[in-house]
Amino acid sequence: MRRVLRSAAIxxxxxxxxxxxxxxxxxxxxxxxxxxPPALSVQQAERILGEVHATLAEADAQLSAEALAxxxxxxxxxxxxxxxxxxxxxxxxDALTAVPQGAQTLVLPTSETWPRTMMVVTxxxxxxxxxxxxxxxxxxxxDPYYLWSWVRLFPGVETPALxxxxxxxAPVEADSADLAVAPADVMAQYxxxxxxxxxxxxxxxxxxxPLRAGIWQTRDAFVGVVGANGSLAETYTPHPAGVRAxxxxxxxxxxxxxxxxxTSITLVDSTLKIGDQTAVLLGTDTVKSSLSITWLSVVAFVxxxxxxxxxxxxxxxxxxxxxxxxx
Amino acid sequence: MLHRVLASLLCLLGAAAxxxxxxxxxxxxxxxxxxxxxxxxxGSTMIVTxxxxxxxxxxxxxxxxxxxxxxxxxxxxxxxxIEAWVGTDAHTRVTGLAEWHVLxxxxxxxxxxxxTAAPTTEATAEPTAEPTAEPTAEPTGEATAEPxxxxxxxxxxxxxxxxxxxxxxxxxxxxxGRTTMEWTRxxxxxxVLVAATEAGxxxxxxxxxxxxxxxxxxVPGVAVGGLLLLLGLAWWVLILLAGRxxxxxxxxxxxxxxxxxxxxxxxxxxxxxxxxxxxxRRHEPVAARFPMRVAGPRSDARTAAPGAGAAATPSxxxxxxxxxxxxxxxxxxxxxxxxxxxxxxxxxxxxxxxxAPVPEEVPAPVVPVGDPQxxxxxxxxxxxxxxxxxxxxxxxTPTDGSTNDEGGAR
Numbered sequence: 001m002r003r004v005l006r007s008a009a010i011x012x013x014x015x016x017x018x019x020x021x022x023x024x025x026x027x028x029x030x031x032x033x034x035x036x037p038p039a040l041s042v043q044q045a046e047r048i049l050g051e052v053h054a055t056l057a058e059a060d061a062q063l064s065a066e067a068l069a070x071x072x073x074x075x076x077x078x079x080x081x082x083x084x085x086x087x088x089x090x091x092x093x094d095a096l097t098a099v100p101q102g103a104q105t106l107v108l109p110t111s112e113t114w115p116r117t118m119m120v121v122t123x124x125x126x127x128x129x130x131x132x133x134x135x136x137x138x139x140x141x142x143d144p145y146y147l148w149s150w151v152r153l154f155p156g157v158e159t160p161a162l163x164x165x166x167x168x169x170a171p172v173e174a175d176s177a178d179l180a181v182a183p184a185d186v187m188a189q190y191x192x193x194x195x196x197x198x199x200x201x202x203x204x205x206x207x208x209x210p211l212r213a214g215i216w217q218t219r220d221a222f223v224g225v226v227g228a229n230g231s232l233a234e235t236y237t238p239h240p241a242g243v244r245a246x247x248x249x250x251x252x253x254x255x256x257x258x259x260x261x262x263t264s265i266t267l268v269d270s271t272l273k274i275g276d277q278t279a280v281l282l283g284t285d286t287v288k289s290s291l292s293i294t295w296l297s298v299v300a301f302v303x304x305x306x307x308x309x310x311x312x313x314x315x316x317x318x319x320x321x322x323x324x325x326x327x
Numbered sequence: 328m329l330h331r332v333l334a335s336l337l338c339l340l341g342a343a344a345x346x347x348x349x350x351x352x353x354x355x356x357x358x359x360x361x362x363x364x365x366x367x368x369x370g371s372t373m374i375v376t377x378x379x380x381x382x383x384x385x386x387x388x389x390x391x392x393x394x395x396x397x398x399x400x401x402x403x404x405x406x407x408x409i410e411a412w413v414g415t416d417a418h419t420r421v422t423g424l425a426e427w428h429v430l431x432x433x434x435x436x437x438x439x440x441x442x443t444a445a446p447t448t449e450a451t452a453e454p455t456a457e458p459t460a461e462p463t464a465e466p467t468g469e470a471t472a473e474p475x476x477x478x479x480x481x482x483x484x485x486x487x488x489x490x491x492x493x494x495x496x497x498x499x500x501x502x503x504g505r506t507t508m509e510w511t512r513x514x515x516x517x518x519v520l521v522a523a524t525e526a527g528x529x530x531x532x533x534x535x536x537x538x539x540x541x542x543x544x545x546v547p548g549v550a551v552g553g554l555l556l557l558l559g560l561a562w563w564v565l566i567l568l569a570g571r572x573x574x575x576x577x578x579x580x581x582x583x584x585x586x587x588x589x590x591x592x593x594x595x596x597x598x599x600x601x602x603x604x605x606x607x608r609r610h611e612p613v614a615a616r617f618p619m620r621v622a623g624p625r626s627d628a629r630t631a632a633p634g635a636g637a638a639a640t641p642s643x644x645x646x647x648x649x650x651x652x653x654x655x656x657x658x659x660x661x662x663x664x665x666x667x668x669x670x671x672x673x674x675x676x677x678x679x680x681x682x683a684p685v686p687e688e689v690p691a692p693v694v695p696v697g698d699p700q701x702x703x704x705x706x707x708x709x710x711x712x713x714x715x716x717x718x719x720x721x722x723x724t725p726t727d728g729s730t731n732d733e734g735g736a737r
Contacts, residue, residue, distance in 0.1 A: 008555075024424045027379030029406075029516050037515060039408070041497060048494050112407055138494060141411035145494050 038108040038168030039116055045106050045165065048136065048145045049120065053101040056080075056147070060096055063088050073146035074137070074241050075258050075298050078322045082281065089280040097318075098125040099132060099150060105159065107246050107254070110168035115139045117148075117171060117244045119254060121159060130155060133300050133316055135244050135256045148244065149256060149298045151316035154210055159315070160302045161249035172245035172253045179253055179303045181205070181312060183245040186301055187238040187257035190314075194236045194259070209314035211299060215261065222263060229270040234263045239296070251305035254315065261295035265326075274326075281324040291326035295319060334562035341556030348548015361385070361536045365421055365430035367521075367529040372487050373418040374432075374532045378406040378516035380421050385536035386512035390519055392532055393505045397525030400491050400501040401508045406516040408495040413520065416488055421532065430534065487526050 040048070052071045059067035065081040072080060079097070086095035102123035109116050120134040130153045137148040153159070163169045174184040181189065189202040194212050197203070219234050226232045239258030247253050265272065271288050278293060279285035302313040361384045367374045374392075381388050392399045402409070417437040425431035491501060500508040508519070523530040594602070 024426065025384050027377060027383050027423045029377070029379030030514060033515065037405070039405075040494075044494065044497060114411070141408065141414065141495060142488075142493065144492075 036110040036112055036168070036170075038165065039111045040108045040118060042106060042108075042165050045108055045118060045120075046103070048118075049101055049103060052136070052145070052147045053099065056099055059084075060093065071144060071146060074148040075239070075296055075318075076147045076149050078296050079150075079298075079318060079320055082320055082322045086277055086280055095277075097132075097150065098127065098129075099134070099147070100125050104131060105162060106165040107162050108165045108168050109171045109246060111171045114141060114143075116145075117246055118145060119244075119246055119256075121153070130316070133254075133256070137244065149258070149318070151256065151298050151300045151318045153300075153316040154314065157313065157315050160252065160254065160313075162254075163247075163249050170247040172247050172255075174243055174245070176245070176253070178251065178306055179255075180306055180308050180310070181303055183243045183253065183255045183257070183303070186255050186303055186312060187243055187259060187299075190257070190299060190301070191236045191238055191259055194261075205312055206301075207311045207313050209317065211297065211314065211317035211319055214319065215295075215297075219263070222265065225272065226265055226267070230265060230267040230272075232263065232265050234261060236261045245303075248302065252308070253303050255301045255303050257299055257301070259297040259299065261297060263291075263293040263295070265291040267291075277321060278324050281321055282326050284326075287326040289327050292324070293321055294323040296322045330562070330566050334559050334566060337555055337559030337562060339559075341552045341554070341559055343552070344548050344555060345552030348545050348550075348552055351548060352542035352545035356542060357538060357540050359538055359540055361427070361538050362533060363424055363428050363430045364531060364533045365419070365432045366531040367419040367523075368417075368432070368434035369529055370527075371417040371419050371434065372523040372526070372528060372530065373413060373416065374421060374521040374530055375409055375413055375418050376421040376518045376532075376534075377423070378518060380423060380430075381510055381517055381519065381534070382512040383423065383534070383536065385538060387509065387537055389507060389509050389535040390521075390532065391505065391507045391535070392521040392530055394523045394525070394528050394530045396504070397523055397528050398501055398503050399506055399530050400489070400499065400520075400522045400524065401506055402490045402493065402496040402520040402522070403498040403508060403510060403517065404496045404520070406518040409518045409520045412490060412493060412495055413488070421534075430532070487524060488522065489524050490520055490522050491524070 055068065055071035059065070059072070059080070063084040065077065065084055068077055068080055083095045083097060087093050100122040103120045104123055105121040107119035107121075109118055111117075116138040118136045118138075120136070122132045122134060124131045132150045133153055134147060135149045136145040138145045172179065172183060175182050189200075189205055190212075193200040193202050193206060194215055197216065219232075222234075223232050237260050239260050241258045243255055243257040245253045245255045265287075267287065267289050271286050272291060273286050274282065274291065275285065278291075282291075297317060297319040299317040300315040302315050304310040304312070365374065381390075390401055392401050404412075415438045418435050420433040420435055422431045422433050490496070491499065493499075498508065498510075500506045510517070510519075519532075521530050521532045
């Protein structure tokens, strides 16, 4: 009895003393997720779009390409710069592509590394033209997301099924083998089609699209104008800015690529009267010997996954003169 | 003796457990908010919390950042983003709690490989030792080489990493000198970056977690302590009782003596009964019984005293009932005895009237204290001496009234 009591007393004392030394809590972080969460939340994406929109608005007001620097880069800067020149010459803002702030669809990347790409299908602009597909790129952790490009979605196209922004879309490497055509090759093949038209071995790879039809039409028109008075050469090359790609829900990808077209006209003993935008960018409407027009094209494709027989859908494009020289 | 020591020990332990239990819920009660602080290592303008630190002690946390001068920023983001943003720059990592109220930190020096980074790395590693030691140690020899270092330090100061406005942050708070942010636990790995925006300024971070304060030792402490204390006390009582048992019989005597000492105090019925029992035990001779007539005058006085409007005889039915019922209750000790006092009275006074029907009701009123106190009828051993001792002064009329009341109350 006594022994029991004594040991009980000791036990109680020990327990009470132990109570005074509670262990320090230690961090128990969640395990690294099996699937990478999107690098951006919807709120973050909307905040970024808001800042891009604000920067654009400010630069638009001044028609100042420098003011674009904080939030616009790459082909978008080139397009906008040309538009500012046109707008300054025309005295109106008609030449400026309206970039709506509202987003219909957010395509947020599940990137852990940089650069990171985010795509946005905007609300239709106020003038009821086609919605834009914006591509925003973050080059490094301390860089902001820049508006890298925009394309106008072609009438009648159907945007592919995309993962919810809360789930995120996987980034696709330029040389990914998961697609029917690797993103880096998509642009090269498209360039080949633009260059060689129906003779291209890739002619059947892409669905018909108004962009390349328009390029051909313009070229043919120039050829007709120049006629026997000179020569015309037009070259197309993939832009070194590369391609940006994000996976779609079916394992395919949206690929955005850039192409540069150069139209060189050499005149023999004649003058060429040029009109509209080319003249504005050149500063004069008459050239006597040569004319060189640099076009920049951004094209968006929907590339099916590897093993699919489907064509690559040309989703949209933007095509504009960025530089005109001549004499 | 050993028993007493152990019993005392038990009491002591019980009291101690009780006190500790109570103290754990009062004096030592944990704070409602757990606050832990840390300061950036000298030379680093950034503090980063490791994943899991923010929800270390509660799902909600209030982050407070302070700097001695300039602005301070708190940026909340995914741990991977924050670490990527900080990159190779010197920073201080918060890894957990070093002790209550102190965060464990880990200083990370700048790990940029380029040559230009070398001096700054040194500067961050030994910020105080370097500048002071070198000028004094080699004031002449290194004079030409030195200027580069301070210059570079100020250069670096000009480009202190400023996280404000970065797209990576889920949320951001900033302010001059001090800023706060609240965060509620979310799935995933989250961190905050606290950064001073001025060169050479080391920010401090404070994390405050609301605590659900429990007092897990209160109930067990009080229960166990109380139990031990009770056990100890009970043991003591047993010990004392065991010590007293042999003397018990002797001690019964004093009672009558007490009564004798103060004869004015009337005895209760029980006391009287007990006295009788004692006497019985001593086998006092029957002859010593009190004479009947002693009761006579008293009962007269009794009936006269209360009965202002009620005559001795008419009163019984009404006011008698309660007294009658009280009478049996008053003498629970002996069932055999209760019927007897009435019997005596019947003999004395009412035999004719009472007849058979309600013998017990009638007697009660008249019987007040005097009669029940005389149970000796059943116990013939009761002595006249006892009565004289108890009622020593004989039947003094004034005391009668009071005894009556007392008897009635019983």
